[in-house]
Amino acid sequence: MARPRSDSPLLFEIVEKPDFSVETRAMAQGLWPVAGMDEAGRGPLAGPVVAAAVVLDPARIPDGLDDSKRLTFDQREALFDRIVSSAIGVAMASVCAEGIDDMNILRASLEAMRRAACGLPVRPKLALADGRDVPPGLPCEGRALVKGDQRSQSIAAASIVAKVMRDRMMAGCGRLHVQYGFEVHMGYATVRHRTAIDLHGPVARLHRTSFAPFRLGAERVEE
Structure with a gap:
């Protein structure tokens, strides 16, 4: 039953x-x-x-x-x-x-x-x-x-x-640095964002260089 x-x-x-x-x-x-x-x-x-x-x-x-x-x-x-x-x-x-x-x-x-x-x-x-x-x-x-x-x-x-x-601040960053798509992922470690970092390197004064993957050896920084 x-x-x-x-x-x-x-x-x-x-x-x-x-x-x-x-x-x-x-x-x-x-x-x-x-x-x-x-x-x-x-x-x-x-x-x-x-x-x-x-x-x-x-x-x-x-x-x-x-x-x-x-x-x-x-x-x-x-x-x-x-x-x-x-x-x-x-x-x-x-x-x-x-x-x-x-x-x-x-x-x-x-x-x-x-x-x-x-x-x-x-x-x-x-x-x-x-x-x-x-x-x-x-x-x-x-x-x-x-x-x-x-x-x-x-x-x-x-x-x-x-x-x-x-979110509004990161959307503004996305309009300035179009190759990173900040307006879509707001800077989180998405596949798209990590791929953009691999291709273009981190952006000076915008990426947190104390965070992985930067402290693990990323060298190029976009001004």
């Missing part, structure tokens, strides 16, 4: 969506404004790491906020406009490829988040950072949230802003 099929959702089918509960608890403790911080571009071989800090208006939180990696291009673009127009404060900052090579990608990511938090038009009392590390030198208390872009709407908003801004 066949076993009856359960109508309960399986654990792996449950998709966690970010909410405003972390921020609400902080507000109850007198920690307001609360900024969410996230970065985009830790993995690519080229381009900057870009961070954003966002202070959402609790009365005007855009619908559909989520981890930017779980959204389509069109969804991110639409949410970017709604975040910028409705938030109390939005700031962006970046660390270039040379800075990444000098300080390593983790420190560069944290530094970009610090700069973004310091650039907000309002001074936060608490900054929530996606990941395990709190950026040093914040202008306020900082807390790290693992998978924060899937838990906090403020961090999710920051992840969207950072991703959209970095």
